[in-house]
Amino acid sequence: MNDGSSWGDAYITLELAIADAVVSGEPIWIRGGTYRPTTPSGRGATFELTADVRLYGGFDGTEQFTSERDIASNPTILSGDLAWNDTGAFGNRGDNSYHVVTIGEVESRVVLNGLTIRGGNADGTADLDEIGGGVLILDSTGTSEIRVQIEEQSRLEDNSADAAGGAIAGEYAGAEFRDSVVADNRCRGESGTIIEGGGGANLAYLRATQSRFLRNECVGCSGGGVALDLGLAVDPSSLVSVEFIENIAGDTGGGIYHVVELELTNCLLARNEAHADAGAASGRGGGLFGKTLATITNCTVAENLAFNDELDLNSFQVGIGGGTDGAFEGAQFIRNSVYWGNRVDTGSGLHDGHAAQVTVHPGGTVALSPLAYSTVENYIGCTGFGCPFPLPDYANIGDDLVLHDPLFADSTIDNYRHRRIAQTDSADDGSIPEDVNDLDGDADLTEDLPFDLPRSARLKGGAVDMGAYEWCVGDLDGDGIIDGADLGILLTGWGECDPEVPCLGDLDGDGMVDGSDIGTQLANWDCGDESESRMSGPGSGSIESLLADLMSEQAFEEFAELIEWIESLDESEMWEALAPLL
Ligand SMILES: [Ca+2]
Numbered sequence: 282m283n284d285g286s287s288w289g290d291a292y293i294t295l296e297l298a299i300a301d302a303v304v305s306g307e308p309i310w311i312r313g314g315t316y317r318p319t320t321p322s323g324r325g326a327t328f329e330l331t332a333d334v335r336l337y338g339g340f341d342g343t344e345q346f347t348s349e350r351d352i353a354s355n356p357t358i359l360s361g362d363l364a365w366n367d368t369g370a371f372g373n374r375g376d377n378s379y380h381v382v383t384i385g386e387v388e389s390r391v392v393l394n395g396l397t398i399r400g401g402n403a404d405g406t407a408d409l410d411e412i413g414g415g416v417l418i419l420d421s422t423g424t425s426e427i428r429v430q431i432e433e434q435s436r437l438e439d440n441s442a443d444a445a446g447g448a449i450a451g452e453y454a455g456a457e458f459r460d461s462v463v464a465d466n467r468c469r470g471e472s473g474t475i476i477e478g479g480g481g482a483n484l485a486y487l488r489a490t491q492s493r494f495l496r497n498e499c500v501g502c503s504g505g506g507v508a509l510d511l512g513l514a515v516d517p518s519s520l521v522s523v524e525f526i527e528n529i530a531g532d533t534g535g536g537i538y539h540v541v542e543l544e545l546t547n548c549l550l551a552r553n554e555a556h557a558d559a560g561a562a563s564g565r566g567g568g569l570f571g572k573t574l575a576t577i578t579n580c581t582v583a584e585n586l587a588f589n590d591e592l593d594l595n596s597f598q599v600g601i602g603g604g605t606d607g608a609f610e611g612a613q614f615i616r617n618s619v620y621w622g623n624r625v626d627t628g629s630g631l632h633d634g635h636a637a638q639v640t641v642h643p644g645g646t647v648a649l650s651p652l653a654y655s656t657v658e659n660y661i662g663c664t665g666f667g668c669p670f671p672l673p674d675y676a677n678i679g680d681d682l683v684l685h686d687p688l689f690a691d692s693t694i695d696n697y698r699h700r701r702i703a704q705t706d707s708a709d710d711g712s713i714p715e716d717v718n719d720l721d722g723d724a725d726l727t728e729d730l731p732f733d734l735p736r737s738a739r740l741k742g743g744a745v746d747m748g749a750y751e752w753c754v755g756d757l758d759g760d761g762i763i764d765g766a767d768l769g770i771l772l773t774g775w776g777e778c779d780p781e782v783p784c785l786g787d788l789d790g791d792g793m794v795d796g797s798d799i800g801t802q803l804a805n806w807d808c809g810d811e812s813e814s815r816m817s818g819p820g821s822g823s824i825e826s827l828l829a830d831l832m833s834e835q836a837f838e839e840f841a842e843l844i845e846w847i848e849s850l851d852e853s854e855m856w857e858a859l860a861p862l863l
């Protein structure tokens with residue numbers, strides 16, 4: 282029958298299935314493979330989704346429930362590569378679809394689940410054919426409502442557009458991303474009649490949760506990852522646990538450029554760049570550039586870069602912001618965050634002053650200090666005209682690099698966990714942010730945020746940490762758990778700390794690495810790993826077995842007793858106890 286009633290009677294084409302689903306409202310299950318649109322003819326071919334069509338990819342063609350899918354093993358690709366000839370670096374795109382998917386009709390809300398959308402190239406001459414290579418949302422009069430949910434391991438990748446939104450664009454439309462990736466898309470920065478900018482996305486409203494924007498580029502335009510441009514949204518765009526990494530803008534906002542109000546929570550902005558391409562005055566806001574209020578809470582903003590040759594580097598009055606920049610035009614309200622390693626390139630060298638980390642300006646709606654309870658590299662305070670800080674107050678730290686360097690765990694694998702007590706339990710802003718985007722999916726939006734960026738417990742210890750990561754005190758290699766490797770690092774630094782060098786193992790900050798620090802580390806042994814075997818302390822492996830041996834030798838019943846004993850040892854006793862390990 283080929284009416285989609287069973288896998289054996291699957292539709293012959295995806296377009297036939299969509300036509301029926303528009304009427305029936307049934308979800309469409311799609312077997313792994315690559316699907317290309319065939320209508321309308323030529324490069325206008327697109328999968329047109331209206332009403333509330335829901336597409337689910339990632340099936341192998343045997344499942345009875347969506348939960349049985351293995352999405353990663355059954356990649357389900359909607360492709361604009363109509364001539365089957367695409368090559369890397371956007372090669373052979375002149376014959377591709379202008380839009381792989383087109384979402385029509387203002388009232389619809391489409392679901393794209395477990396799908397990859399790639400190869401769209403919006404380089405046409407019609408106004409709408411130069412925006413939204415992967416997904417075009419038709420909506421010229423809407424109210425910035427969410428018109429498409431892109432979720433569950435979906436990917437928008439390798440799409441391009443001339444004027445706006447390489448991967449996805451909608452003039453007055455919103456989109457929601459959950460557990461999805463927008464990567465390697467490009468906007469060419471040609472002037473657009475409707476909207477402009479956004480290497481990955483150009484939207485009027487964005488809600489994104491546990492998603493990643495990677496390596497998107499806006500050539501000569503603003504918003505390498507995302508441009509949030511026009512908009513009639515009532516609520517601020519809301520991004521929770523979202524990563525922006527290595528996006529590039531040829532104007533302002535390497536990661537994000539926003540004109541609509543924005544809230545960033547638990548987010549990482551890392552290694553994004555804002556250049557000053559031909560025609561652009563200057564690159565501002567390597568991580569983010571805003572023209573209106575951005576509320577930045579528990580975010581890590583690291584190693585972003587802005588190219589700018591027209592600045593007064595040590596003044597907060599000048600908008601440059603290698604990390605984030607909201608000066609003059611846009612206020613930023615920053616809490617519980619870490620700004621470190623951001624730079625401004627003036628053409629004559631790299632600058633690392635606090636204005637290279639962040640520039641903020643108190644907007645009309647911000648009554649409090651715009652920056653508090655945060656670590657800002659090279660922070661030296663600010664006085665005088667235009668200075669946004671009512672100083673001295675709050676825990677803005679960073680003037681002492683030895684004490685306050687967060688010592689990111691391993692930026693080569695995008696692991697920006699801090700490894701210092703300076704950032705731990707010190708983001709005292711009254712409370713943990715609310716779970717506004719429902720990270721744990723329990724429909725409770727007012728509870729405390731349950732997870733940090735890597736989805737371990739958001740609260741470890743008495744107060745929330747600064748930045749996007751909650752640190753297990755003693756996790757000295759920053760891999761999220763405490764084990765023998767961390768004890769090894771601690772022992773390597775045994776004794777008095779060198780005041781000129783960050784002292785990793787000094788967990789209580791008394792200038793010594795000693796038994797007290799080992800006690801702290803062992804007391805946190807379960808942190809970050811809830812598995813049964815670790816809950817009662819060390820269990821297996823070389824250090825684990827040593828500690829188990831020590832427990833039985835000393836006839837301790839409780840792991841806590843062992844810790845107490847270790848803390849009580851003097852140095853020679855400590856070395857003797859740990860000798861079997863060394
Ligand atoms: Ca092609």
Ligand SMILES: [Ca+2]
Nearest residue numbers: 716719723725
């Ligand atoms: Ca929740």
Ligand SMILES: [Ca+2]
Nearest residue numbers: 756760762763
């Ligand atoms: Ca570790």
Ligand SMILES: [Ca+2]
Nearest residue numbers: 787789791793
């Ligand atoms: Ca110590």
